[in-house]
Amino acid sequence: MREYKMRRGEYLEERIEDMEATIEEYFGPITHTESFKNSELYVVEEPDNPVFSRITAGTVEYGGKKDKLAVEFEERPAEEVIEEGHFDAAEEAVSLKNDFLEEATGRDAKSRRESMKRSVEDDEVPDNVDD
Numbered sequence: 505m506r507e508y509k510m511r512r513g514e515y516l517e518e519r520i521e522d523m524e525a526t527i528e529e530y531f532g533p534i535t536h537t538e539s540f541k542n543s544e545l546y547v548v549e550e551p552d553n554p555v556f557s558r559i560t561a562g563t564v565e566y567g568g569k570k571d572k573l574a575v576e577f578e579e580r581p582a583e584e585v586i587e588e589g590h591f592d593a594a595e596e597a598v599s600l601k602n603d604f605l606e607e608a609t610g611r612d613a614k615s616r617r618e619s620m621k622r623s624v625e626d627d628e629v630p631d632n633v634d635d
């Protein structure tokens with residue numbers, strides 16, 4: 505499960521007022537919810553795009569801090585998708601993921617990658633620093 509933060513000064517609930525409807529619009533009908541870090545996330549067991557086998561997404565609430573978007577895209581093996589003749593579905597799947605994440609976070613793919621790199625670098629402790 506990946507968590508994404510918003511752009512500085514923006515909040516998830518302002519960017520996406522109805523998370524359930526937005527997820528259904530992008531990926532298909534929600535089948536149930538699942539707990540993650542004391543928050544309920546929406547699950548789409550049979551996404552409209554055949555590349556995806558399952559999608560879990562929603563808002564993770566952090567009390568005094570800004571909420572984050574949590575998403576897990578489970579994809580079927582490429583060979584299986586191609587074998588079924590869904591050649592265009594892969595390109596559409598990439599667009600769906602990027603469009604959804606950009607609408608929610610206000611960040612394009614490049615900006616999200618840079619943010620993820622920074623958070624990993626911030627978590628690393630240099631060898632010469634004592635705890």
